[in-house]
Amino acid sequence: MSLDADLIVDRRRMRRKLTFWRVVAIGLIVLAVAAVAVRGRNHIGLGGVRPYIARIKIDGLIRDDRDRVQALDRLAKSTVARAVIVHVDSPGGTTAGSEQLFNSLSQLRDKKPLVVVVDGLAASGGYIAALAGDHIIAQQTSLVGSIGVLFQFPNVADLLDKIGVKVESIKSTPLKAAPDGYEPTSPEARAAINSIIQDSYGWFKGLVQDRRHFTDDQLAAVDDGRVFTGHQGIANKLVDEIGDERAALTWLGTEKSVDIKLPVRDYDLGSHNSLSFLHAAVAVGLDAIGLSGLAREFGDLDTVAAMDGINLDGLLALWHPASAN
Secondary structure, eight states: OHHHHHHHHHHHHHHHHHHHHHHHHHHHHHHHHHHHHHHHHHSGGGOOSSOEEEEEEEEEEEOOOHHHHHHHHHHHHOSSEEEEEEEEEEEEEEHHHHHHHHHHHHHHHHHSOEEEEEEEEEETHHHHHHTTSSEEEEOTTOEEEOOOOBOOOOOOHHHHHHTTOOOOOOOSSTTTTOOOSSSOOOHHHHHHHHHHHHHHHHHHHHHHHHHHTOOHHHHHTTOSSOEEEHHHHHHTTSOSEEOOHHHHHHHHHHHHOOOTTSOEEEOOOOOOOOOOHHHHHHHHHHHHTTOHHHHHHSSOHHHHHHHHTOOOOSOEEEOOGGGOO
C-alpha cells in the first residue's frame, strides 16, 4: 500500500511540474507573438493591426523587381493602411522596369490615396514612377523630368581595326543582333533602333500628357529630355506643390480626408538594388563606353556588389550627367 501511495504522490507531483512548464511555454509563445506584433507595427512590411499611413521609398536604379510588385500588391490589400506616401529619389532605369513600377503604384493608387514626394531626383524612369501619384510634391531644388528614352552601345570597330582584330559573324538577316559594336552601324540598323526608341518615347510622352493633363503645347515645352528644378516644375506643371512629407500629410488630410494624426510608418518593399544616382551615373557611363572593368572598380565594395546585380540591358529611361537624354 505504501508503494502505491508513493507512486500516486509522484505522479501528482510530475503532473504539477508538467502543468507549470506548459504554462511557462504558453506564456513564452504569447510574449514572442506580442514582440513580433510590436516589431510589425514599427516596420510595417510585416503588417500591423492599427491604422497607419504607409511610407515607401523608391530610390536608386529602377529595374524589374517581382518582390516589389508583390509587396505593393500586399499593401493595396491592407485593411489598416489608410494612405501611402511615396518618396522618390531616382535617376530612372530600364523602361520595362519603370513601366512595371508605374503599373504597380497605379493599382495601389486605385485602392488608397497616394501622394509622391520627390526628395532629390525624379528623372526619366523616376518621374514615370512619380506620375502614378494623385499629387506630386518636390523641394525647390529637386530635379524632375528628363522625359526621354536612351539606347547606348559602345562601338569599338575603329579600335579593333587599328590593332588588327576583326570579328566575323554569320547572321540569318542583316539586322540580327544589330548593332553589335564590332562594325560600323548600318543606316538600316540605326533606323530600326530609332523606331524602337521613338515608340517607347511616344509611350512616355503619352503617359505624361494623360497623368498631368497637358495640352500638346504644354507637353512640347517639357519633352526634350531636360531636367527641371522643383521650382521650374511648378511653372511647367510637372509638379503640383513645393514641400516635403509635411505637405504630403496636409494634402492627404485636406483633399482625401485622411486622419493625419495617424502614425506614418515605413513599409518594406523588399528591394535592395538601391544606388546613389551619382554612383549609378558614373558606373553606367563607364560601362556604356566599354570600360566595364573600371565601372566595377568604381565605388566601394557594397556599390560593386550592387552593380553586379543590376541588369540594364535594353532601352533606358535614365538620366545621368554624362549623357542626359
